[in-house]
Structures are given as C-alpha cells and as structure tokens.
Amino acid sequence: MENQETVNEKSYDISFFKPTTELARSNRNLAIGLLLVWMISIFGFHIWLRIIETPTPEKAYTQYEMVWDNIKLGQATVSEKQIYIKSALSVLGKVTLDKESRIFLNTSVNKITEELVPENEKSDFKNKIAAFKLKKFGEDQYQELKKDLGSSAAKYIGVEDYSLEAKLIPLELVAAESYNMDYDNIALVMAKYLIHNQSYLTDFTFLGFPFHYFYTAVFLLVLFVGLCLYYCIAIQKIINRLGIEE
Amino acid sequence: MKKLYILLALLSPTYLFAAASNELEGDFKLGPAIILIVILALFILVGFLFQAKDTNDFFAAGRKISKVGSGMAIASNWMSAASFLGMAALMYGTGYNGLAYVIGWTGGYVLLLILMAGQIRKYGKYTAADFIGDRFYSKSLRITGAIVAILISIAYCVGQFGGIGLLFQWILGIPYGWSVVIGGSVVLTYTLISGMLGVTKNMQIQYVIIIISFIIPLFLLTYKFDYFWLLPQIGYGSVVTDIVNGIPAPEIAGMVNSFGNDFAITPSPEYAMPWDPSSGQSYFQFMAIAFSLMVGTAGLPHVIQRFYVVPKVSDARWSVVWGLFFICILYWSAPVYSALGTILSASPEVGKLSKDAIVVYTAQLGNINPLIVGLLAAGGVSAAFSTVSGLLVAGASAFSHDLYVKVINPDCSPKKQLMMARLATILMAIIVSLLALLKLALIGQLVAVAFSLAGCTIFPLFLLGIWWSGSNKQGAIWGLIVGGSISLIAITYFVSLKIGFSLPYEEFVNYWLGAWYFAWIGAPLAIFTNIIVSKFTEETPIEIKKFLVENVHS
Numbered sequence: 115m116e117n118q119e120t121v122n123e124k125s126y127d128i129s130f131f132k133p134t135t136e137l138a139r140s141n142r143n144l145a146i147g148l149l150l151v152w153m154i155s156i157f158g159f160h161i162w163l164r165i166i167e168t169p170t171p172e173k174a175y176t177q178y179e180m181v182w183d184n185i186k187l188g189q190a191t192v193s194e195k196q197i198y199i200k201s202a203l204s205v206l207g208k209v210t211l212d213k214e215s216r217i218f219l220n221t222s223v224n225k226i227t228e229e230l231v232p233e234n235e236k237s238d239f240k241n242k243i244a245a246f247k248l249k250k251f252g253e254d255q256y257q258e259l260k261k262d263l264g265s266s267a268a269k270y271i272g273v274e275d276y277s278l279e280a281k282l283i284p285l286e287l288v289a290a291e292s293y294n295m296d297y298d299n300i301a302l303v304m305a306k307y308l309i310h311n312q313s314y315l316t317d318f319t320f321l322g323f324p325f326h327y328f329y330t331a332v333f334l335l336v337l338f339v340g341l342c343l344y345y346c347i348a349i350q351k352i353i354n355r356l357g358i359e360e
Numbered sequence: 361m362k363k364l365y366i367l368l369a370l371l372s373p374t375y376l377f378a379a380a381s382n383e384l385e386g387d388f389k390l391g392p393a394i395i396l397i398v399i400l401a402l403f404i405l406v407g408f409l410f411q412a413k414d415t416n417d418f419f420a421a422g423r424k425i426s427k428v429g430s431g432m433a434i435a436s437n438w439m440s441a442a443s444f445l446g447m448a449a450l451m452y453g454t455g456y457n458g459l460a461y462v463i464g465w466t467g468g469y470v471l472l473l474i475l476m477a478g479q480i481r482k483y484g485k486y487t488a489a490d491f492i493g494d495r496f497y498s499k500s501l502r503i504t505g506a507i508v509a510i511l512i513s514i515a516y517c518v519g520q521f522g523g524i525g526l527l528f529q530w531i532l533g534i535p536y537g538w539s540v541v542i543g544g545s546v547v548l549t550y551t552l553i554s555g556m557l558g559v560t561k562n563m564q565i566q567y568v569i570i571i572i573s574f575i576i577p578l579f580l581l582t583y584k585f586d587y588f589w590l591l592p593q594i595g596y597g598s599v600v601t602d603i604v605n606g607i608p609a610p611e612i613a614g615m616v617n618s619f620g621n622d623f624a625i626t627p628s629p630e631y632a633m634p635w636d637p638s639s640g641q642s643y644f645q646f647m648a649i650a651f652s653l654m655v656g657t658a659g660l661p662h663v664i665q666r667f668y669v670v671p672k673v674s675d676a677r678w679s680v681v682w683g684l685f686f687i688c689i690l691y692w693s694a695p696v697y698s699a700l701g702t703i704l705s706a707s708p709e710v711g712k713l714s715k716d717a718i719v720v721y722t723a724q725l726g727n728i729n730p731l732i733v734g735l736l737a738a739g740g741v742s743a744a745f746s747t748v749s750g751l752l753v754a755g756a757s758a759f760s761h762d763l764y765v766k767v768i769n770p771d772c773s774p775k776k777q778l779m780m781a782r783l784a785t786i787l788m789a790i791i792v793s794l795l796a797l798l799k800l801a802l803i804g805q806l807v808a809v810a811f812s813l814a815g816c817t818i819f820p821l822f823l824l825g826i827w828w829s830g831s832n833k834q835g836a837i838w839g840l841i842v843g844g845s846i847s848l849i850a851i852t853y854f855v856s857l858k859i860g861f862s863l864p865y866e867e868f869v870n871y872w873l874g875a876w877y878f879a880w881i882g883a884p885l886a887i888f889t890n891i892i893v894s895k896f897t898e899e900t901p902i903e904i905k906k907f908l909v910e911n912v913h914s
Contacts, residue, residue: 126905128913130827138913145474152470156463156650163634164643172627204606207626209702210453210638213712251619251709278608278624285708310633322588322597324604327632330459331695332594335688338466342473342681349478350674358914 140352148341155337163326167311174204175308185226186297195226196272202300203279205307206286215303216289222300223283224290230270239266247288260284387533392734396531399569399738403550403745406565427675429564431682434666436563438465438683439570439690440516440747441523444740446804447691448722449715451698453802455631457641458698460649461804462691464811466684467650468657473680476658479826481667481676482912487754488661488818489762495825496836497901499767504840506762508817509661510784512810513755514792516662519806520744520751521796526717526803527740540796543741548789551749552782566746571689573739577723577732578696584726585615585623585700593692599699603631607703617725621707631702645877649808652879656811659819662754697722716803752785759784800858801875808876809851815879816843820886826912828891829905835894843886850878 125134133139171179178201181194190198202219205211211219231239246259260281267287268280318325323332440446443465451458485491488509493502521544528539578592588595606627615623630636635643657663666683667676701722705713713721719740723733760780765772772780800806820839824831854875856863863869873881894900 126829126902126909128827128829128905128908133913135909135913141913148470148474152467156467157647160634160643160647160650167634172629174627204626206708207706208628208630208638209625209706210455210628210630257620276609278606278622278626281622281624282626282708289708305637307630307638310629310636312629312633316633319601320597321594323600324632326634327456327459327600328597330456330463332692334463335466335691338470339681339685339688341470342684345474346674346677346681349677353674 136356137352137358140356141349144345144348144352148345152338152341155334159329163313163315166313166315168313169309170312172204172308172310174201175304177201178304178308182301192230193272195230199223199226199230199271199283200273200279201304201308203282203286205304207278207282208307211307215299215307217291218296218299218303220286220290221292222295223286225293225295227267227270227283227287228293239270242266243284243287246284263287389531389533389730389734391731392531392737395731395734396738396741399742400546400550400745402565403742404553408553427678428682430666430675430679432567432686433563434663434679434683435686435690436567436570436743436746437662437666437750438687438747439567439743440807441520441740441744442804442807443687443690443694444570444574444743445523445526445716445719446519446802446807447694448697448701448719449717449802450804451695452701452718453715454639454641455636456634457636457639457646457649459695460646461653461808462695464650464653465657466688466691468654469680469684469687471654472658472663473677473684476664476822476826477667477676477680478673479912480664480822481673483826484911487757487762488664488822489758490766491664491825492818492821492836493762493766495904496821496831496833497904498833498836501833501836501840502762503767505818505821506758508813508840508844509758509762510755510788512661512814512818513751513758514788514795515810515813516660516807517748517751517755517788517792518795518800519803519810520748521792522799522806523716523744523803524741524748525796526714527720527737527744530717530720531734531737531741536799537797540793543744544789544793544796547745547748548752548786550745551752551785563746563750566742567686570739570743570746571686573735573742574690574693574719577726577728577736578693580728580732581700581723581726582696584728585703592696596696596699599696599703600632603699603702604629604633617704617707617710618727619707619709619725621709623703625703625706628702631699645874648874648877648880652812652815652877652883653808655815655819655879655883656808656813659814659817659822660811661758661814661818662750664818664822665754665757666750694719700726752788753781755788756781756784798858800855805876809854812850812875812877812879812882813847816847816882816886819879819883820890824887824890824894826908828894829900829908830894831890832894832897832900834897835890835892838893839886839890842889843882846873846878846882846885849873850875850882 128134128138130142130145133142177197181190181197184190184194185198202223206216206219206223228236242259242263246263249256249259263284264280265275267283268275268277271279271283273279315326316324320328447458447461450461480491483491483495485494487506489502489505492505493499521540524543524547525536525540528534528543529536532539532542534542575592579589582592582595583589587598603625604627607624609622609624617623630638635641635646666679697719701718704710704722704725705718710725720733720737723736760777764780765777769776817840820843821836824835824839849869850873853863853866853869853873857866857870
C-alpha cells in the first residue's frame with residue numbers, strides 16, 4: 115500500500131529536465147532549442163567579439179606617438195608641435211571627454227600654441243584670447259571674436275581656416291587656465307580616448323552600420339521577436355496535436 | 361477679433377517655446393504644457409470611463425483584455441522613462457555599452473515567454489506573492505514575496521519619478537524638487553482614480569501617444585540632416601559610421617544645430633566600439649548588465665501580473681509577442697536619438713548636457729518645431745506615467761491583497777480592501793518622491809536596480825516553482841535569503857558610495873556586485889541554493905505536485 119502511494123507520488127513529479135507529461139516534454143524540447151539559439155546569439159556573439167578584438171589606435175594616436183617624446187623633451191619642431199595639437203584637438207572634440215582630462219589637454223594645447231606664435235605676434239594673439247574670454251555665447255561680437263581667434267590660431271597650428279580644428283581651438287584656448295603640462299596624465303588620456311577595441315566585426319559595415327552595432331542594436335531585437343513568434347506557433351501546434359484544451 | 365489675435369499670438373511658436381533656441385532649459389513653455397495637460401486630461405477621462413468597480417477590476421481588469429490590447433498594455437507599461445529617456449542617455453554616455461540595456465530589456469521577454477508566461481496564467485493567481493505563497497505553501501513566503509514586490513515597485517518607480525521630475529522641470533521651468541512633487545501628485549491622482557481597468561485601457565492609448573511622439577522627431581531629424589529618413593531605425597547606421605569616422609565639415613549649407621555649430625564631429629570610434637576604455641565600462645559589466653536585466657525582466661511582479669489580465673492561456677503567450685514587438689519599435693528608435701545627439705552636442709559650446717534629457721535636447725538642438733519637441737516631452741511624461749501607474753497598482757495589490765487580506769484581516773469587505781489598496785498607493789508615492797529627490801543615478805541605472813532585485817528574488821522562485829516540483833518551502837526560503845542578502849549587500853554598498861560613507865572592500869564590491877547588475881551572480885546562487893536545500897529537506901506536498909502536473913503542465 116505504502117509502495118503504491120510512493121509510485122503515485124512519483125508520477126506527479128515534474129522537472130524541466132525529466133518531464134513526466136507529454137506537454138512538458140514537448141515544451142522542454144522546444145524551449146531548449148530556442149534558448150540555445152538565444153544564448154549563442156547574445157552571449158556567444160559577444161564572447162567571439164571579445165576573443166577577436168585587438169586594441170586599435172586612431173590615426174591621431176599614431177601621429178601623437180611619433181612626436182610625443184620630442185614634445186616631452188622640449189625638442190619638438192614646429193611641424194611636430196602642430197601634429198601634437200591636432201591630435202589633442204581630436205580628443206578635445208569628443209563628447210564623452212571628462213572634465214579633468216579636458217583640463218590636461220587644453221592646458222597643453224594652450225602652451226604649445228603659444229610656443230608656435232612668433233614673438234612679434236604674441237601680444238596681439240594674447241589680446242585676442244583675452245577679448246574672446248570676456249564674451250559669453252550669444253553676446254554681441256562673440257562669433258566675430260571666435261572666428262578671428264580661430265583664423266589666427268589655424269595659421270599657427272597648420273590647419274585650414276573654417277576647419278573643425280579652427281572652430282574648436284578658440285574654445286580650448288579660453289578654457290585653459292594655465293601653461294603647465296602634466297605629461298603622465300596627458301599620455302594616459304590620449305591612450306584612453308584614442309585606442310579602441312576593434313576587429314573585422316567592427317570594421318565591416320552593413321546597411322551603413324559597423325556590423326557588430328547593427329547586430330546588437332537591430333538584428334538581435336528582430337531575432338527576439340522571431341523566437342517568440344516561433345514559440346507561440348510551435349507550442350500551439352503541440353497543444354493541438356495533444357488535444358489539450360487550455 | 362482681438363481675442364483671436366491674442367490667441368494666435370499665444371499659439372505662435374516663439375511664445376509657445378519661451379526658451380531661446382540656444383537655451384536648452386529655459387522658462388515655462390506654454391505649448392508643451394498645453395499638450396501635456398490635454399494628454400493628462402485624456403488619461404483621466406479614460407480612467408473615469410473605465411473606472412475600477414470592484415477588486416476583480418482593480419487587480420486584474422476583469423480578465424477582459426485582448427491579446428493585442430494586452431500586448432500594447434505590456435509595451436506601454438514597460439516603456440517607461442527608462443526606455444524613453446534613459447536608454448538614449450546610457451548610449452550617449454557609454455556608447456556601445458548602453459546597448460547591453462537594449463538587449464537586456466528585450467531578450468528577457470524570450471525567457472519570460474518560453475519559461476513562464478503560459479504557465480503563470482494557468483496557475484491562475486492574482487499577484488506574484490499569491491503564486492509564491494501558494495506554490496511554496498507558506499504564509500511567511502507570501503508575506504516576504506509581497507514585501508519584495510513592494511520594494512521592487514518602489515525601486516522601479518524612483519527612476520520614473522526622476523524622469524517625470526526632469527520633464528516637468530523642462531516644461532514648467534521650475535526647480536527639479538518642485539517638479540518631482542507636482543509630477544508625483546498628478547500621477548498619484550490619476551492612478552487612484554482609474555485603478556487597473558482604467559490603467560489598462562489608458563495604457564493602450566498611452567502606447568500610441570508614446571510611440572508617435574517618439575518617432576515623429578526622428579523622421580524630421582534624419583530628413584533634415586540628410587540621412588535615410590524613410591526608416592530612421594535603419595537610416596541612422598550612417599550616422600553611427602559618421603561618428604566613428606568623423607564629419608570634418610558640413611557639405612550642405614544650413615546643417616547646423618540650434619547653437620549655430622556645424623553638423624560636424626571629430627572621429628569618435630568610442631561611440632560604437634565595444635567596452636571602450638573611455639566609457640569606463642568593461643566587458644564583464646556589459647555581459648553582467650545584459651544577463652541581469654534579462655533574468656530581472658522575467659521576474660518583475662508588475663510584468664508577470666499582466667498575464668493574469670488576459671482571458672486565455674494562449675492570449676498570455678501572444679500578448680508577449682505583441683508586447684515585445686511594440687517595445688522593439690521604441691528600442692530600435694532610441695539609439696537614433698543618442699547618435700544624432702552625439703553629433704549635435706559635439707561642440708563644447710553646447711556644454712555638458714543632462715544625459716537623461718538627451719532625447720529632448722537632441723530634438724531641440726536639431727531645431728525641430730517647438731510644438732513637436734513639446735509633444736516629445738509629453739510623450740516622455742506619458743511613458744513614465746503608464747509605468748508608474750502599473751507599478752503603483754502592483755505594489756498596492758501586494759499590500760492590500762497579499763498582506764492585508766491574506767494575513768492581517770481575512771474577513772475584510774471588498775470595499776475596505778480597495779481602500780487599503782489606495783492608501784498603499786499614496787504611501788508608496790510619498791516614499792518614491794522622497795527617494796527621487798536624492799538623484800542617486802541615471803534613470804536607466806536606477807531602474808536596473810529593480811531588475812537585479814527581481815532577478816535575485818522573484819525569478820528563481822517562479823522558474824523553479826513552475827519547472828521543478830521538487831523545489832519546496834525550505835529551498836525557497838533559503839534561496840530567497842541568499843538572493844536577498846546579495847541584493848542587500850549590493851544596494852548597501854551603492855547607497856554608501858553615493859552618500860560618501862566608506863565601507864571595507866568598497867571598490868571590489870562595487871565592481872563585482874554593481875547595483876545595476878548584481879543578479880549576474882545573485883540569481884544563479886539563489887537557484888543553486890534552492891535546489892540544494894530542497895534536495896535535503898522534506899518533499900513538496902503531493903497536492904502541490906498534483907496541481908502542477910494537472911493544471912500547469914497538462
């Protein structure tokens with residue numbers, strides 16, 4: 115009698131891996147298949163992305179590296195200084211740049227630009243910075259003074275007038291509060307913002323996207339909807355096949 | 361005639377959009393305020409028309425909602441301030457790492473559908489605590505389940521109130537603190553009036569408003585800046601590539617932001633490259649966030665509760681498909697704001713923007729018609745409202761149904777139960793408002809805390825409760841203790857860091873048990889503990905096993 119009860123009790127055991135009803139068994143098989151697709155597509159892809167990535171420097175970093183030693187030693191030529199400023203500006207133009215890193219870089223841009231200005235033009239250039247510093251965005255003459263300062267600086271740092279660098283540099287010159295260069299921190303900031311994890315999955319473009327970005331931001335969501343749709347259709351077929359009324 | 365002139369003057373874009381084009385905050389904005397008031401009045405009207413008449417209506421909308429309607433309600437309930445504002449903010453701040461939230465908040469629905477949705481509906485309970493108390497035959501677990509559900513609702517609501525505060529601040533031009541109080545009061549009044557039947561009907565309307573208000577500016581922005589505008593969700597691929605390669609100078613005249621800055625940016629691969637060093641986020645954090653949000657999605661009481669409101673089991677499953685599809689429309693769109701916002705705010709002249717408002721700022725910086733920006737902001741408020749109302753109902757249900765009726769006063773009348781639900785709603789709204797005033801983190805991150813909490817506590821109980829009859833009361837209790845302890849440690853360290861109180865191994869704990877992803881370890885450990893303890897303790901009663909086999913799996 116006791117044995118009979120135990121047998122009955124066991125027949126009511128239910129487990130995902132050892133299903134005891136036909137519905138649970140079919141559901142388990144379907145779920146395992148779909149969950150495998152789900153896991154591999156999300157985690158498998160990102161593990162693969164991690165395995166194949168290599169730290170890849172931007173062009174600005176490669177150029178910065180070529181001139182950095184001479185900048186530190188104070189032996190940089192004019193063109194080396196110009197290269198450094200362009201590299202630094204390419205970091206200063208980044209939206210995610212934090213406040214502290216900005217200070218390290220704009221201080222260095224301020225100092226090296228100053229070094230590039232011929233002695234006889236120094237006072238005029240400083241006056242332009244001082245005049246622009248007094249203006250706030252939206253005030254009269256703000257745009258004129260900015261443009262004037264940008265044009266002058268563009269000449270010294272070797273970029274075209276109206277270029278992005280020429281538009282950025284006036285803002286950095288007035289933001290800088292000293293001429294002190296913190297070489298160690300500048301090196302850290304440049305490496306942090308100019309070296310990225312890249313691979314063929316990030317370099318290949320698809321529908322205009324870097325492929326990995328398209329995969330995660332667009333494709334995975336399509337896949338999730340597809341998996342859900344497939345599950346609903348498949349489970350309904352199983353339910354109908356088993357003649358179950360829900 | 362004079363009145364007509366005054367009206368026209370008031371409705372002119374300059375007056376409606378009181379802030380100057382280069383001021384992103386500005387003063388009171390009449391146009392957006394009118395749009396917001398009209399939308400809220402519509403919600404209240406629908407709430408009145410479909411007002412809850414009894415407890416069955418209040419908790420489960422009388423089980424009369426269709427699968428598409430329920431899908432829209434799931435989407436609207438889900439598309440909170442975190443989706444509307446927070447997701448673009450996270451991508452704007454951390455680039456590709458922000459996509460962990462996108463896949464986490466959508467991929468979790470696959471888990472939810474395959475492992476739970478139909479079975480939960482078949483189990484046929486009102487609330488998450490109802491299920492836990494019944495399945496694990498324990499009054500104390502029912503109480504704990506109800507308390508956890510309330511805590512999750514509160515944690516989730518904090519981010520929403522933050523979003524409401526931010527948008528009310530933008531529209532009304534008042535300080536953040538006041539806007540949280542005003543916005544919180546409005547959403548509370550609305551929830552109290554309507555209850556869940558009204559809420560469910562409203563959620564369908566809210567979905568339409570949210571999605572329209574979110575998508576219209578994208579068509580305009582992509583058209584204006586010469587990208588493929590017919591389908592901005594694909595067209596922005598070129599925006600991402602342009603950010604990576606840089607845009608040296610605009611090739612078409614008039615491509616400027618509202619500050620007059622060129623539509624240009626220096627090469628910024630950090631925006632799209634995975635776990636970029638400049639984002640301050642690692643590969644581990646990306647994976648942990650995605651996983652935690654997924655298990656959290658499958659364990660959120662207010663999401664699970666939505667399956668109780670559909671008439672049939674198959675409707676519960678199909679409502680997930682519809683819900684996920686409707687959600688994805690927004691999730692495909694949010695990264696567009698972040699990408700365009702990155703270029704439009706690239707000039708240092710724009711200054712540091714509040715990341716959580718980047719959606720609205722992007723539309724403003726792109727010089728979109730002020731009334732459309734107003735509609736966008738009102739859509740953001742709707743998104744927060746729809747979620748908050750659902751959360752407050754879920755929290756109130758947990759209190760009045762699971763704690764008050766089932767434990768404190770089983771003989772109370774339905775009228776008294778409804779009153780207790782409303783009192784609980786008020787109390788929760790007050791607590792949430794106070795926490796939102798602290799501004800502890802970004803909206804998306806605050807909401808992610810609720811997901812990790814749900815992933816460590818509710819998810820293991822539902823997963824094992826449905827799929828393994830061997831999981832018993834003792835296993836559930838110990839699993840909950842382990843999941844709850846990990847949650848407590850993670851949240852304590854997070855709050856300590858925010859208030860400047862130092863704890864031992866602070867750096868280690870805050871990295872490995874980050875507040876928005878501690879479920880990566882908490883959920884597996886809670887499941888493991890539940891299994892081990894269940895194996896070595898008294899078996900689950902036969903009637904529970906029988907119910908599972910006969911009612912849930914047959």
